Amino acid sequence: MKPIHLAIDCMGGDFGPPVIVAAAIIALRENPSLKLSLFGQQAAIQQELAGASDKLLSRITLVHCEEVVEMDDKPSVALRGKKQSSMRLALNAVRDEAVDGCVSAGNTGALMALARFVLKMIPGIDRPAIITAVPTESGHTYMLDLGANVDCDSETLFQFGIMGSVLCAANDALKAPRVGLLNIGEEEIKGNDQVKQAAKLLSECAEVNYVGFIEGNDIFKGKCDVVVTDGFTGNNVLKASEGIVRLLGMKLKAVFEANRLNKLVGLIIRPILKSFKKEIDPDRYNGATLIGLKGIVIKSHGGASVKATVHAIEEAIKEVNHSVPSKIAEEVEKLVNSRT
Amino acid sequence: MKPIHLAIDCMGGDFGPPVIVAAAIIALRENPSLKLSLFGQQAAIQQELAGASDKLLSRITLVHCEEVVEMDDKPSVALRGKKQSSMRLALNAVRDEAVDGCVSAGNTGALMALARFVLKMIPGIDRPAIITAVPTESGHTYMLDLGANVDCDSETLFQFGIMGSVLCAANDALKAPRVGLLNIGEEEIKGNDQVKQAAKLLSECAEVNYVGFIEGNDIFKGKCDVVVTDGFTGNNVLKASEGIVRLLGMKLKAVFEANRLNKLVGLIIRPILKSFKKEIDPDRYNGATLIGLKGIVIKSHGGASVKATVHAIEEAIKEVNHSVPSKIAEEVEKLVNSRT
Structure with missing residues (x-):
């Protein structure tokens, strides 16, 4: 099993760190080759990590973020006004290949706009x-x-x-x-x-x-x-x-x-x-x-439970294992060639 | 209760007369002021009426129709090719005010096209x-x-x-x-x-x-x-x-x-x-x-059971009692006047 590293936006959704960090811990326990970078407010995340073992903590990187994209923020506000948000920095990590993909339960419109801006589209899509x-x-x-x-x-x-x-x-x-x-x-x-x-x-x-x-x-x-x-x-x-x-x-x-x-x-x-x-x-x-981007972005439901959030993380793992974005790029290239 | 007279297209739907005529009989029993004109192949309808009392039969008019709109007929075929279909003749009866409304379980596209052609739209719709x-x-x-x-x-x-x-x-x-x-x-x-x-x-x-x-x-x-x-x-x-x-x-x-x-x-x-x-x-x-027409047309589900068909007939009765088409016409006229 090749090691997988995911970015988790801990601030999105209706519940934030209490649900998302709890799900992250379960996902780490269930996937021994998984590493997670948790993006969000340090204190809130640390509180939820209190019971975790040192061994588990060694597979977690905490990235403190000053800003949060709120559920009712317009995409333009998230894009231009909150460059230090947990959502934005998690996507930056995907772009910089510091991680293999990311999961967010935040505002869908903002996530879509940010992901498109940061990661760009697969050529031909x-x-x-x-x-x-x-x-x-x-x-x-x-x-x-x-x-x-x-x-x-x-x-x-x-x-x-x-x-x-x-x-x-x-x-x-x-x-x-x-x-x-x-x-x-x-x-x-x-x-x-x-x-x-x-x-x-x-x-x-x-x-x-x-x-x-x-x-x-x-x-x-x-x-x-x-x-x-x-x-x-x-x-x-x-x-x-x-x-x-x-x-x-x-x-x-x-x-x-x-x-x-x-x-x-x-x-x-x-x-x-x-x-x-x-x-x-x-x-x-x-x-x-969010398909069509040059990177793996999974949207978890705003009201997702711990169990549901674990499922979203597992969807990201699956797509990393199967290199979905590069397979789409290959397929589109084949198609463009066959059309010309 | 004012007497209501409905036209029933007995040939539409997946089951035809065995289900539709059975539903018609129940509707007549449950609604003493109801009269029905049954449109379709005489022999097939008569077979289903075998057990009905003379009193009930006195409230039924059987209108034999030579043609049937099939479930896969294109609207143009129903419109131009089958002028003696049970669907067409039932709609004609609505137009001629021989009945107060009609019910059909036939081909939706054909019913829509025929109803529009025969009954015309309410002005402004x-x-x-x-x-x-x-x-x-x-x-x-x-x-x-x-x-x-x-x-x-x-x-x-x-x-x-x-x-x-x-x-x-x-x-x-x-x-x-x-x-x-x-x-x-x-x-x-x-x-x-x-x-x-x-x-x-x-x-x-x-x-x-x-x-x-x-x-x-x-x-x-x-x-x-x-x-x-x-x-x-x-x-x-x-x-x-x-x-x-x-x-x-x-x-x-x-x-x-x-x-x-x-x-x-x-x-x-x-x-x-x-x-x-x-x-x-x-x-x-x-x-x-089918709303917006100068007459009441109720579409029953193609696979409707007897009970479901009775419900469709009752929907027609309700709309006759409330004069729905003329109320829509009034409302639209008010609106046109307020806009000009």
């Missing part, structure tokens, strides 16, 4: 996208973009297809991931111009195993390994799915609290309900990748 | 939209558009807001339904140009109680009574929500089949699981309205 795995009947599928780009032309959607395919092939050891394009019907005549044109580009590209249009309900059936869509649709689809899962959870809870008998039954079958909850646990899917 | 109720924590919310329009400019989204508000006010007896605009964030700077501009139009309109941007996860929280979005996003959000509900159902079932003990527990608590299933029953939400 116009815009970064946000990609994550979502559960399906047969396992999971990767979906992008989840909100980085509200308007996407066909070329952008096409590039998403390539990037998603490379990430999925690397992470899941698949030879030819099935790439689908989200649309409001499976027929060729359906959809807007961008989608129709992107379908043409994808189907003509030998590097991508394009399987055609898929509909919203197909996402969770596992009909393809990568679902491509624009950031407006992807964001709304993902959040709506989270919303309805939450609603169903509430309704299920209400049924088991409806009367004394149901309450009693609920107590007795708690282990079964727990294993159901584990089965649909959103923590297992935390850690979205 | 540019494009029809598909609207339906979805469950929320506190009841339900109306969402539009669900797939009639893949590209929507700000004026179209604004008109959706007005139409949704009128439908919701009428159906739910609300004075000022809260209208929200689906976006990828709640802040003013988020989203594409169409959404930003539509927000401006809605907030300036005294006739609409516009409450701002809402995110995907807010749909099911009941943060507003009407959710406005473009047909591409709305269709994908709705179908993805259906997809994940299906996935969760499968996972829950799997947990109760994992081993003998769980199976036994599953048997014992079957009534509780049944009441949960009833709670989230999609049948209760069947019946989407």
Whole structure:
């Protein structure tokens, strides 16, 4: 196992160091070849490191940062006004190759803007996208973009297809991931111009195993390994799915609290309900990748728990092991050469 | 109760007369002032009417139609090639005021095209939209558009807001339904140009109680009574929500089949699981309205059950009772006058 060194922005998200440092300690314990640089306010981080062993501490570098990107800071404020923020300095470390990648639970818009400015795009890729795995009947599928780009032309959607395919092939050891394009019907005549044109580009590209249009309900059936869509649709689809899962959870809870008998039954079958909850646990899917950049940047959910944050760190480790950004660069270069 | 007369297209959907005529009979039993004209192949419909009483039959008119719009017919084929289809003749009956509205489970694209051609748009409304109720924590919310329009400019989204508000006010007896605009964030700077501009139009309109941007996860929280979005996003959000509900159902079932003990527990608590299933029953939400037309057209789901089809017929009854199209026309006229 080659040693991996990650930068962790400890100041982002709803909870900051208490959750993020706790997750960092668990990740170090579970990954013996891992080293972490923790970026943030020294005192707050040190407090959370109080119980850690000297051996573990020897794999941690603490980088004190004067500034914090707040969850409601505009990207421009983070970019021009906070050059000493934990987010910025963690990204600088990726750029300078002091670390292999970074994880942040901070403000998505700011992280996107800073990452793009500091790391730059992979040549041939116009815009970064946000990609994550979502559960399906047969396992999971990767979906992008989840909100980085509200308007996407066909070329952008096409590039998403390539990037998603490379990430999925690397992470899941698949030879030819099935790439689908989200649309409001499976027929060729359906959809807007961008989608129709992107379908043409994808189907003509030998590097991508394009399987055609898929509909919203197909996402969770596992009909393809990568679902491509624009950031407006992807964001709304993902959040709506989270919303309805939450609603169903509430309704299920209400049924088991409806009367004394149901309450009693609920107590007795708690282990079964727990294993159901584990089965649909959103923590297992935390850690979205900002894809298309010349470096590995993982966005953890703002409200992520310790366990969920560990998962985001593990996503970064996976991508470092598979050199995802350089694989995307290779694929894009091949494509540019085949087009000219 | 004033008598209501509806046209039912018996040939659409995955099941045709066996399901649709059965639902028609139930609807007649439950609504004593209802009359139905059943459009379709005479023999097939008559077969399903075999058990009905003479009294019930006296409230049914059977209209034999030579042609059927198939589920995979292109709208142009339905429009120009099948002038004697059950779908076309049912819509003609609405136009000729022989009936108060119609219900069809047929091909959505064809129904949309035919309805627009036969019934025409309400003056001031540019494009029809598909609207339906979805469950929320506190009841339900109306969402539009669900797939009639893949590209929507700000004026179209604004008109959706007005139409949704009128439908919701009428159906739910609300004075000022809260209208929200689906976006990828709640802040003013988020989203594409169409959404930003539509927000401006809605907030300036005294006739609409516009409450701002809402995110995907807010749909099911009941943060507003009407959710406005473009047909591409709305269709994908709705179908993805259906997809994940299906996935969760499968996972829950799997947990109760994992081993003998769980199976036994599953048997014992079957009534509780049944009441949960009833709670989230999609049948209760069947019946989407084609809104913006000079007549009432309800689209039933292609795979709708008898119970779900009854619900779609009841949605039509509700809208006839509340004269939804003429209320929309009034509202739009007021608006045009206030703008000039």
